[in-house]
Amino acid sequence: MYFFMGSVMLLAATGDIRMLMRGGVFGAKRIVRHLWRMSFGFFIATGSFFLGQQQVFPAWLRGSSVLFIPALLPLVLLIFWLFRVRFTNAYQAKSMPPGGDVFSLPRPTREPDAGC
Numbered sequence: 001m002y003f004f005m006g007s008v009m010l011l012a013a014t015g016d017i018r019m020l021m022r023g024g025v026f027g028a029k030r031i032v033r034h035l036w037r038m039s040f041g042f043f044i045a046t047g048s049f050f051l052g053q054q055q056v057f058p059a060w061l062r063g064s065s066v067l068f069i070p071a072l073l074p075l076v077l078l079i080f081w082l083f084r085v086r087f088t089n090a091y092q093a094k095s096m097p098p099g100g101d102v103f104s105l106p107r108p109t110r111e112p113d114a115g116c
Contacts, residue, residue: 039078
């Protein structure tokens with residue numbers, strides 16, 4: 001288990017160093033990076049809970065293969081979303097129009113005093 005977790009951490013650290021050397025990631029690559037880190041951590045947590053802590057479940061559920069479904073579901077969802085984000089056009093970067101913030105409201109104009 002230590003070798004497995006150590007190799008995953010080494011893979012993440014190598015990716016961080018590459019990202020820092022290249023000046024950061026943007027767009028779909030940034031979402032993919034976030035997805036695999038969050039989903040893999042969630043997969044480790046659900047596997048530890050549903051498969052490693054079976055004493056918290058009722059006796060009829062302990063040792064059954066039903067507990068493999070919620071334990072492996074984050075891994076399946078990770079693979080699905082990685083392919084969806086990385087290999088489709090769903091999350092392609094859209095260019096912003098030049099000339100400032102696109103979400104800013106126009107500055108209100110002051111009307112001259114109407115004799116007040």
